[in-house]
Amino acid sequence: MKIRLLLVDDHAVVRSGLRMLLMGEEDMEIVGEAGSAAEALEATRLLKPDVVLMDIGLPDMSGIEATREIRKQHPHVAVVALTIHEDEEYFFKMLDAGARGYVPKRAAPEELITAIRAAAADEVYIYPSLAKLLVRDYLSQDRSVEQKTALDNLTDREREVLTFLAEGKSNDEIAEVLVISPKTVARHRENIMHKLNLHSRAELVRYAIRKGIIEA
Numbered sequence: 001m002k003i004r005l006l007l008v009d010d011h012a013v014v015r016s017g018l019r020m021l022l023m024g025e026e027d028m029e030i031v032g033e034a035g036s037a038a039e040a041l042e043a044t045r046l047l048k049p050d051v052v053l054m055d056i057g058l059p060d061m062s063g064i065e066a067t068r069e070i071r072k073q074h075p076h077v078a079v080v081a082l083t084i085h086e087d088e089e090y091f092f093k094m095l096d097a098g099a100r101g102y103v104p105k106r107a108a109p110e111e112l113i114t115a116i117r118a119a120a121a122d123e124v125y126i127y128p129s130l131a132k133l134l135v136r137d138y139l140s141q142d143r144s145v146e147q148k149t150a151l152d153n154l155t156d157r158e159r160e161v162l163t164f165l166a167e168g169k170s171n172d173e174i175a176e177v178l179v180i181s182p183k184t185v186a187r188h189r190e191n192i193m194h195k196l197n198l199h200s201r202a203e204l205v206r207y208a209i210r211k212g213i214i215e216a
Contacts, residue, residue, distance in 0.1 A: 002029040003120045006049035008040040008066070009082070010059050014105075018053065018082075021109050028116065037061035037069075044070050044077060051119050053112075054099070056083040056090055064093045071098030078119035082112065086130055095202045101125040123168050124205045153195050159213075161188040165201070166208030 005028055007015045015033045022028050031047045034040040037058045044052060052070060056063035067079045080101035081094045091102055101115035104127055115125035154162065157178075164174040171185040178185070198204050207213075 002027055003051055003116060004029055004031045004047070004049045005116065006030075006032050006034065006040065006043055006047060006052045008034045008037075008052055008058070008063070009055040010035045010057070014055075022113075022116075025113060028113075035059075037063070037066035040066050041069055041073070044074055048074075049077060051078045051080060051116050053082050053116070054079050056081060056085055056094070064090070064097050067094060067099050068097040078122070080112075080115050080119050080125070086127075091130065092206060095206045098200065098202060100202060102130065103127050104130070118168055121170060122201065123170055124201045125168055126205065151196070154192060158188050158192050158195075161185060162192050162204070162208065163213055165189060165192070166205050166213055168205075 005022060007018050007030060009015050009018070012035070015035075019030055019033075022030060031049055032043045034043045037060050040052065040054070040058075043049075052067075054063045054067055058066060063081065063083070067081070070077055070079055078100045079098060080103060081090075081099050082103050082105060083090065084105050085091075086104050094102055100119040100122075101124065103112050103115045103125070107127055111127060115127075118125040160178065161174060164177065169177075171182045171189070174185045175182045193199065193204065196204075196207060198207060
């Protein structure tokens with residue numbers, strides 16, 4: 001089954017370029033385009049895409065707010081940010097809004113395609129250089145006693161699974177590396193989310209970056 005895509009950008013030439021790029025992927029199908037947040041919300045409701053490629057700088061509402069609304073109204077729709085912004089403020093706001101991917105517009109086409117496939121598989125994709133920059137930044141910040149205690153409550157195996165999850169690996173990939181079953185990985189993931197009071201894969205990735213769990 002093909003990944004159904006909605007392209008959201010206020011520049012028609014950008015959408016045209018994305019269409020040309022993605023039409024060549026056998027596992028992807030572009031079901032619609034939108035030039036504003038309002039159009040994106042309506043197109044998501046009508047077309048029911050699997051993944052929305054979302055620009056942050058939209059004329060009527062920020063892509064961050066549009067992402068939050070899409071995730072609230074359609075929790076099974078994944079959003080990947082495709083943007084010129086590469087600073088931590090926009091990055092964390094998009095993750096908080098529920099985005100499963102963050103790709104700069106300067107990235108290679110292969111990076112965007114990888115992000116789309118990851119998002120469609122309920123995984124999170126972060127552009128590598130951006131992730132490393134954020135890791136270095138947050139490693140320098142103090143960690144509260146409460147945060148450290150929550151992390152200390154994880155078992156060694158849960159810490160391993162947390163690291164792999166934060167790096168975007170699927171349950172099957174983690175199971176293969178750790179030589180355990182995917183069901184066991186899923187159980188560890190559930191325990192991790194409960195112990196750390198996290199509610200989504202995006203929150204988990206953000207937590208791992210802030211705590212320096214993902215190594216630069």
